[in-house]
Amino acid sequence: xxxxxxxxxxxxxxxxxxxxxxxxxxxxxxxxxxxxxxxxxxxxxxxxxxxxxxxxxxxxxxxxxxxxxxxxxxxxxxxxxxxxxxxxxxxxxxxxxxxxxxxxxxxxxxxxxxxxxxxxxxxxxxxxxxxxxxxxxxxxxxxxxxxxxxxxxxxxxxxxxxxxxxxxxxxxxxxxxxxxxxxxxxxxxxxxxxxxxxxxxxxxxxxxxxxxxxxxxxxxxxxxxxxxxxxxxxxxxxxxx
Amino acid sequence: xxxxxxxxxxxxxxxxxxxxxxxxxxxxxxxxxxxxxxxxxxxxxxxxxxxxxxxxxxxxxxxxxxxxxxxxxxxxxxxxxxxxxxxxxxxxxxxxxxxxxxxxxxxxxxxxxxxxxxxxxxxxxxxxxxxxxxxxxxxxxxxxxxxxxxxxxxxxxxxxxxxxxxxxxxxxxxxxxxxxxxxxxxxxxxxxxxxxxxxxxxxxxxxxxxxxxxxxxxxxxxxxxxxxxxxxxxxxxxxxxxxxxxxxxxxxxxxxxxxxxxxxxxxxxxxxxxxxxxxxxxxxxxxxxxxxxxxxxxxxxxxxxxxxxxxxxxxxxxxxxxxxxxxxxxxxxxxxxxxxxxxxxxxxxxxxxxxxxxxxxxxxxxxxxxxxxxxxxxxxxxxxxxxxxxxxxxxxxxxxxxxxxxxxxxxxxxxxxxxxxxxxxxxxxxxxxxxxxxxxxxxxxxxxxxxxxxxxxxxxxxxxxxxxxxxxxxxxxxxxxxxxxxxxxxxxxxxxxxxxxxxxxxxxxxxxxxxxxxxxxxxxxxxxxxxxxxxxxxxxxxxxxxxxxxxxxxxxxxxxxxxxxxxxxxxxxxxxxxxxxxxxxxxxxxxxxxxxxxxxxxxxxxxxxxxxxxxxxxxxxxxxxxxxxxxxxxxxxxxxxxxxxxxxxxxxx
Numbered sequence: 001x002x003x004x005x006x007x008x009x010x011x012x013x014x015x016x017x018x019x020x021x022x023x024x025x026x027x028x029x030x031x032x033x034x035x036x037x038x039x040x041x042x043x044x045x046x047x048x049x050x051x052x053x054x055x056x057x058x059x060x061x062x063x064x065x066x067x068x069x070x071x072x073x074x075x076x077x078x079x080x081x082x083x084x085x086x087x088x089x090x091x092x093x094x095x096x097x098x099x100x101x102x103x104x105x106x107x108x109x110x111x112x113x114x115x116x117x118x119x120x121x122x123x124x125x126x127x128x129x130x131x132x133x134x135x136x137x138x139x140x141x142x143x144x145x146x147x148x149x150x151x152x153x154x155x156x157x158x159x160x161x162x163x164x165x166x167x168x169x170x171x172x173x174x175x176x177x178x179x180x181x182x183x184x185x186x187x188x189x190x191x192x193x194x195x196x197x198x199x200x201x202x203x204x205x206x207x208x209x210x211x212x213x214x215x216x217x218x219x220x221x222x223x224x225x226x227x228x229x230x231x232x233x234x235x236x237x238x239x240x241x
Numbered sequence: 242x243x244x245x246x247x248x249x250x251x252x253x254x255x256x257x258x259x260x261x262x263x264x265x266x267x268x269x270x271x272x273x274x275x276x277x278x279x280x281x282x283x284x285x286x287x288x289x290x291x292x293x294x295x296x297x298x299x300x301x302x303x304x305x306x307x308x309x310x311x312x313x314x315x316x317x318x319x320x321x322x323x324x325x326x327x328x329x330x331x332x333x334x335x336x337x338x339x340x341x342x343x344x345x346x347x348x349x350x351x352x353x354x355x356x357x358x359x360x361x362x363x364x365x366x367x368x369x370x371x372x373x374x375x376x377x378x379x380x381x382x383x384x385x386x387x388x389x390x391x392x393x394x395x396x397x398x399x400x401x402x403x404x405x406x407x408x409x410x411x412x413x414x415x416x417x418x419x420x421x422x423x424x425x426x427x428x429x430x431x432x433x434x435x436x437x438x439x440x441x442x443x444x445x446x447x448x449x450x451x452x453x454x455x456x457x458x459x460x461x462x463x464x465x466x467x468x469x470x471x472x473x474x475x476x477x478x479x480x481x482x483x484x485x486x487x488x489x490x491x492x493x494x495x496x497x498x499x500x501x502x503x504x505x506x507x508x509x510x511x512x513x514x515x516x517x518x519x520x521x522x523x524x525x526x527x528x529x530x531x532x533x534x535x536x537x538x539x540x541x542x543x544x545x546x547x548x549x550x551x552x553x554x555x556x557x558x559x560x561x562x563x564x565x566x567x568x569x570x571x572x573x574x575x576x577x578x579x580x581x582x583x584x585x586x587x588x589x590x591x592x593x594x595x596x597x598x599x600x601x602x603x604x605x606x607x608x609x610x611x612x613x614x615x616x617x618x619x620x621x622x623x624x625x626x627x628x629x630x631x632x633x634x635x636x637x638x639x640x641x642x643x644x645x646x647x648x649x650x651x652x653x654x655x656x657x658x659x660x661x662x663x664x665x666x667x668x669x670x671x672x673x674x675x676x677x678x679x680x681x682x683x684x685x686x687x688x689x690x691x692x693x694x695x696x697x698x699x700x701x702x703x704x705x706x707x708x709x710x711x712x713x714x715x716x717x718x719x720x721x722x723x724x725x726x727x728x729x730x731x732x733x734x735x736x737x738x739x740x741x742x743x744x745x746x747x748x749x750x751x752x753x754x755x756x757x758x759x760x761x762x763x764x765x766x767x768x769x770x771x772x773x774x775x776x777x778x779x780x781x782x783x784x785x786x787x788x789x790x791x792x793x794x795x796x797x798x799x800x801x802x803x804x805x806x807x808x809x810x811x812x813x814x815x816x817x818x819x820x821x822x823x824x825x826x827x828x829x830x831x832x833x834x835x836x837x838x839x840x841x842x843x844x845x846x847x848x849x850x851x852x853x854x855x856x857x858x859x860x861x862x863x864x865x866x867x868x869x870x871x872x873x874x875x876x877x878x879x880x881x882x883x884x885x886x887x888x889x890x891x892x893x894x
Contacts, residue, residue, distance in 0.1 A: 144263035173257075173264035204260055231255035234262055 015087045015215045022070060034066050036142065041065050041095050043138040048099055048131045057102070065098045086226075087215045088139050095135070133233075140233040143215070147208035154207070165200035168193065281351070284312060284361070292316075295325040295430065296332075300364055303348075310348060311364040315357055326358060332430040333360040335406060342828065342860055343397025345417075345425050366420050366799070370394075371413035374504060383808055387505040388542075389839040390416070392568045393424035395498060398561035401426075402491045405435050409489065411497035412476045413504065420799040421822055421829030422836045435490055474521050475510040476500040479552055482521035491560040498564050499549025499557075506538040511550060526552045541571050576842040584843065635664050642681075651689045658682040694742040698750040703849060703877070705884055707857075708761050715754035726766050734769075735776035748778040749813075752787075756820045759790070782814055790821035798822065802833060812841040816850060827858040838869070848873035852884060 021029035045058045151169075155162035164186065171182045183193035212226050287300040290311060301312045315329050330350075337347035350360035370390060373382060382390075394416055398408060408415075409431040417425045478496035480488040500511035511532070512520040533547045545567045551557045558564055638661040645654035662678050701714045719726075723737050738747050755770035771787040782805070789798045798821065807815050815837040823830035831854040834847060841847045848869040855866035870884035 140259075141262050144259050148263040169260060170264050173260045201256065201260070204263070205256065208259070228252075231252070231259050234258050235255050 014213070014217065016217075019087070030066075030070055033069065036146065037091055038062065038066075040091070040135060040138040040142050044092075044095055044131060044135040045099060047134040061098055061102050064102070065095050068094060068098055088136070092132070092135055137233050140230040143208065143211050143230055144234070146214075147204060147211045150211060151204055151207040154203075162203075165196050165203060168197050169200045169204060172197065284310070286312070290364075295329060301361070303361070309364045310361045311345075312359055312361050314359045328430055329358055332428075332432070333358070335432045335434075336362070336429045339401055339404065339406065339429070340860065341397055341400045342832075343393055343400065343424060343426050344429075345427060365417045365423070365425055367418050367423075369414050370416035370418055370424075370501075373418050374413055374508075380806060380809070382806065384505060384538075385839060386806070386808065386836065388568065388572065389836055390418060390424050391498075391502060391505055392565065392572065393835070394426055394501070395561050395565035395568055397424070397426045398494055398498065399565045401432070402494065402560040402562060406432055407435055407489070407491050407494050408432050408497075409481070409493065410473055411494055411501065412473045412510075413501060414473075419829070419832065420802055421826060421833050422802070423829060423832035475512050477512070477521040478554070479521060479524050480554060482524075488554065490554070492554040492557045494561060495549050495557050495559070495564060496554075498561060499546050502542065502546045502549065503532070503536075506536050506542060506546065524552060539571075541574070545571065572839070580843045631664065631667075635661055638664065639678075646685065651685050651692075655682055655685050655689070658685070691742050691746075695746045698746055698753075699878075702750065702753050702846075703882065703884075705853060705856075707757055707853060711757050712754065712761060715750065715757070718750075719754070726769065731769050731772035731776060734773045738773070738777065744777055748774050751777070752817065752820070756790070756824070759824055783817060786814070786817050786821050790824055793825060795825065798825065807837040807840040812837065812844040812847055815841065816846055819850060823854070827854065830854060831858050842872075843876060845873055845876040848876065849884065856885075 018029045018032055022033050042058065042062050045061050049058065152166055155166045167186065168179075168182055171177045171185065172179065177185070179193050179197055180190055182188075182197075183190045186193070188196070208230075209223060209227060212223050212230070216223065216226050218226070283303055283305045284301045285304060287302060287309075289297060290300050291298040296313045296315055299312045299314065301310050302308075303310050313329075313333075315325060333347055333350050336344060337350075340346075345362045345365060348361045348363070350358070352358055368376075373390070374387065376382070394411075398411065401408060406429075408426065408429060410428060411426070415426065415428040417423075417427055419425065474482065476497040477500075478489075478493040481493050481496075496511075504510040511529070512524070529550045529552065530547065533543050533550070536543050536546070545564065548558050548567070549564060558567070638657055642654045642657040642661065645651075645657060658678055658681055662675055662682065665675050665678065697718065701711055701718070704711050704714070719738075722741050724734050726734070729737070738751070741747055751770050751774045755767040755774070758765045758767035758770070768791045771791055775784050775787055782801075785797070786801060788794075789801060801818055802822070805814060805818055810818075815834075819830045819834050819837065822833055831851070834851045834854060838844075838847050838851055852866045852869035852873055855862045855869065867885075873884055874882060
């Protein structure tokens with residue numbers, strides 16, 4: 001989720017449009033998907049095989065997930081039937097299939113070389129529910145960061161005042177500074193800083209809702225529900241924990 | 242997934258957590274946004290080089306001037322904020338006012354379409370001094386090499402102090418050590434003027450509640466602090482740590498220099514770890530004395546560190562110029578000691594060599610004399626009485642030749658042997674004996690020729706005019722030896738020169754001729770001369786250096802500079818490499834030789850070349866040139882040799 005490139009997303013597009021473009025070989029769209037969701041898939045695979053294969057094998061499987069998405073007749077080929085559902089569920093399904101395939105392949109390999117005492121890929125999978133939860137949590141983090149990116153992009157278009165509000169949020173949450181310090185730092189009156197902070201929070205919420213709408217089609221209530229689920233997933237987990 | 246609580250306060254708390262996640266990991270959007278700065282079309286951006294508190298440095302190619310540059314831009318988030326903008330502009334202004342080889346030159350400055358400031362400067366390829374100090378790999382720079390770098394830092398800061406500017410954030414991370422050994426003090430973003438030339442901009446910068454933004458890549462102890470405490474805790478003076486801005490002056494930089502010196506000597510700066518700021522605030526003279534007393538280092542250097550690190554600014558050295566002078570004196574003292582030891586060793590070696598040569602000649606002469614005497618005895622037996630006088634004359638002449646040879650009076654010895662030959666011939670002695678004497682004489686003549694040739698090369702090469710005069714002398718000499726640079730191939734020329742004189746001296750002359758030609762007439766046949774040198778001297782590293790000089794391959798050149806550390810490389814090889822660097826980057830060659838001279842202080846040619854470069858390359862440094870010229874004069878084998886004519890008024894200094 002570290003290289004999200006929303007500039008390649010056309011206005012009004014949902015993630016399914018990006019998926020469609022990726023399916024038809026659009027490199028930008030493929031890059032967008034890979035950079036946005038790679039961290040989510042990696043976290044899932046690493047957690048699932050946490051006592052098993054090396055990071056190289058995780059990387060191989062990660063590659064395979066995206067190859068599977070793009071290849072002719074691959075997962076994106078089945079996208080029509082998936083369209084309209086949650087992209088999170090779709091990606092989770094693809095990732096899990098690839099993981100199972102790897103595990104099956106490793107099992108066969110192991111039974112062939114059992115007499116050689118080979119270890120490698122036999123200590124997985126971890127508890128499936130816990131692993132699914134890791135995927136969901138990484139997904140929530142990914143969407144939060146996409147929301148930040150969206151907010152910054154919009155602020156850059158709106159101008160200095162909007163950029164200032166993003167900066168207030170950044171100092172508040174990235175640096176953990178109290179609002180009065182931020183006000184002093186940015187040469188703002190304290191009440192003005194509080195006002196701008198409240199406004200920035202609302203803008204972030206709007207941005208997150210837009211991100212959710214990008215990934216999930218549904219009514220306003222359904223989007224609000226999804227939003228609360230994302231917040232629930234992160235509740236009790238501070239960054240760095 | 243569980244459903245969320247509907248309690249508004251609880252919900253907002255969840256939003257807080259969500260936003261923490263959103264803003265914790267720096268997303269690439271941050272970076273992307275920063276790159277939205279629209280720079281002039283002439284600059285083609287090539288990627289990020291470094292990221293500091295408020296700015297980002299990008300590598301770029303200037304299409305108009307055809308050179309690589311570094312572009313510094315404000316980070317997106319600060320571009321619209323008055324404080325960081327002012328500091329960014331101040332950094333550019335102060336840096337551009339400091340015209341010194343230790344300060345990166347600013348090329349251009351401007352505002353983009355959004356009126357965001359940017360400036361371009363020289364692109365320095367290398368490592369930060371912090372990385373150099375952290376490098377513990379085999380072959381990494383020694384403490385001595387670090388001291389040479391430190392001296393460069395002191396010189397630069399001394400220059401700034403002399404111009405009424407203090408840096409306020411000196412630390413190894415803010416010093417770049419270039420691939421060619423150049424040392425540059427960077428990041429003048431916190432600098433301020435202390436003299437009456439303060440501009441409105443400076444006042445504006447100081448009057449704001451100054452805060453710098455931490456470098457995201459920095460570790461805890463070298464983060465530049467926010468708030469009223471300017472600088473970096475690990476290197477911070479007590480007055481800085483306590484936020485006493487009015488007390489901060491050149492002596493605060495001196496403290497930081499002391500902390501850097503401490504890190505060079507002990508591997509750790511004055512204050513370290515997570516409590517660096519508290520340590521800096523609460524430091525006592527006693528704690529500093531204890532730290533210094535525990536150093537396992539040269540006492541002179543420890544004393545310098547302690548004099549920089551005094552808690553009371555009044556007891557510190559007043560500015561970097563004083564630190565520089567102390568370090569120079571220390572290094573000069575070391576050089577003097579090394580030089581004395583080297584001269585003693587060289588004298589002993591020369592004595593042994595002379596004795597060995599003398600023994601060899603005596604043996605040859607005695608052999609010849611024995612043959613002659615044997616013949617004389619026969620002759621005497623054959624022609625008794627009348628020949629006795631001739632026998633004595635020949636014996637006396639041979640003894641005289643032996644003495645002359647021992648005294649190094651080769652020409653006289655040759656004359657004597659020639660006369661003796663005549664005597665033997667006149668007396669009708671057997672021709673074999675005449676040939677023995679003739680052979681001794683030929684050997685002596687060859688040695689004289691070689692000595693004359695070496696002397697000629699030394700005279701040409703030590704001519705301080707490296708240009709047309711030197712080239713003309715070489716052309717005339719090698720033409721006389723039958724070298725036709727235009728018509729003959731390199732193999733033919735090499736064959737011609739094989740017997741011309743001592744091979745190594747011929748190679749040095751050929752190389753000198755080639756580099757002089759390359760400087761004066763780049764389109765000439767100088768690469769052919771380097772190929773000739775390759776044939777005559779196939780030492781792999783020399784062949785590599787000559788190859789790089791010919792191709793101009795910067796990557797290979799940088800690799801050679803990295804591999805050939807002066808401490809472990811012969812001065813002859815270092816000098817060859819310096820000449821190769823000089824073809825592409827004269828200032829780089831000077832920087833490199835500054836490192837070489839630290840390790841080869843008794844090498845005449847190192848001082849000679851360095852004196853020339855200080856004189857020739859901008860910015861010219863007459864004092865440094867004179868210093869090295871004087872050292873070269875002291876080391877030259879002809880006491881009357883003067884590098885730049887008669888010594889001037891500074892002779893007595």
